[in-house]
Amino acid sequence: MANRVWPKLVGIAAVITALQLPLFYHYNRLLGSSANAVDNITVSPAQEQAEQKEISALKQQYRFVTVSADGQYVAYLDSKNVLHVMDLASQQALCAANNPYTVQYVEWIEDERLFVGEEVQPGDLELKTVDVPSGVQTIVTRFEGLPADASFTKITFSTYTNDIYILINSGTSSSLYHIGTMSNVSLVPTGGRYIKNIAITQTGSKLYFEDYADGSFNVLSLDDQGTIRLIKRDAALVAVVGNTLYYGDINSQGLVTAVYRYNAATGASTLVKTLAAPTLAANIEVTDSGAVQVNAPT
Template structure:
């Protein structure tokens, strides 16, 4: 009879032990993977809840400020808000508050009566002031400390010898060229001024008509106007050519009609946003102009004023936002 060779018992036990250990390790890995997934999910959910709570806090703060003050605007990043107060001596103050906490960050004091507030990025604020009837200035101050342009040895553009009721309506600028354009309403007519990098002020030759709004592309190539021409609101584009420049006595720009029966919503980067309007001048639909043509973004269920429509930095549309990034007072 042949002999049966028996495997050592210790070797069989060792292999079983290794198999059990491997199984335990796999189960342990799956358990910790599941636990980690749960913890990450909970952390993400908690972060969303925190962000939602902060957003609600910010919206509540904005609405409360609007009930109490004028000049309420929000910064492009949504972190800060402005509001304006006046003292018994007739001087105005622009306050900047942190929206998630409601605490004041800074303030610009001893200002002439404020007509207009806007944001220069997230770090500075434009302030349009009336030095006296017919004499306006475009001041700026730093959000971090409230220091104004004239306090930092920077010049402040002044617009003089205008009609007594002159007011700054809109300021737009290029982040790449630092060119600034200012729309002023005076005596029922409008004018656009160019403020150069050396703070030189030049009137801009514009088409005949009443200008309601202006917006500039980031690269400074195009300036868009919303203008009433013979009773019709149009969006017009102003642009420079090799024959037209800022070195002339008047800032020369050629122009063309971009859209008829339209309102200027805004410009994000180099992209134009406009609305088609009805017979009452109310926006019925919002479009974005792209290299491939005009893209319909939203058909409005109820016609609205162009001033009640905002475009975010990502190009999303908001109707009746709690506050806009610029306010004419």
């Protein structure tokens, strides 16, 4: 949401210090440079099978096992709080980043760097990036004065506009932060909603999110004017591919039974797939072509 500057945080809100500001501008430029950085890397079926086997093995041993957007690299956190990045094809280590604080969250920014969210102490969180392959760490911002059990829940971003949304949840509350093109860190007004998931469109014009209210999970949108609209009640946010939202109808157990594609221009929804068995939204993947795949629970 490149043209929208949300009200600034005050008091306990996160700020970028004078020391961090030059580093953040450097980071912001790097995020923008990734806009068209994902390469289509072709691998043979045998190589793909070997890579999937390696990923499964890593998940058995390490936390935060995360594959880059192009499928070329995998990141994982070892028991000593060191973040490793490995080339999947060659299984060669690319870099290792020591983290002084407890890591709560790891997310790839295309295939060039990672977001890493850390807990400095209860109620005090720090967000940084780790460059690949150099391993250089850059502090983005710090969130202080949060509930003691607060943790990074989801980070979503647009490399086209440099918009970043950061969802931090505690047991009873949600805080949604926005970092815009001018590097302003602001708290997004969400009406006190408890938010479970967020996903931004590719061009950054709309944020979709899932909340829990009045006994039901709901999918909503937030536009660049700050307007919140209900998309579907009793639904789960599955994915945003490009600028298109995919959501799932859920049953009384909160499991997705069918996946729909939403047309933001008309407000109409189209059934994409009825699932053979109800499953968690986290186990559903939507490919770039819009095909729905159900993955085994991790």
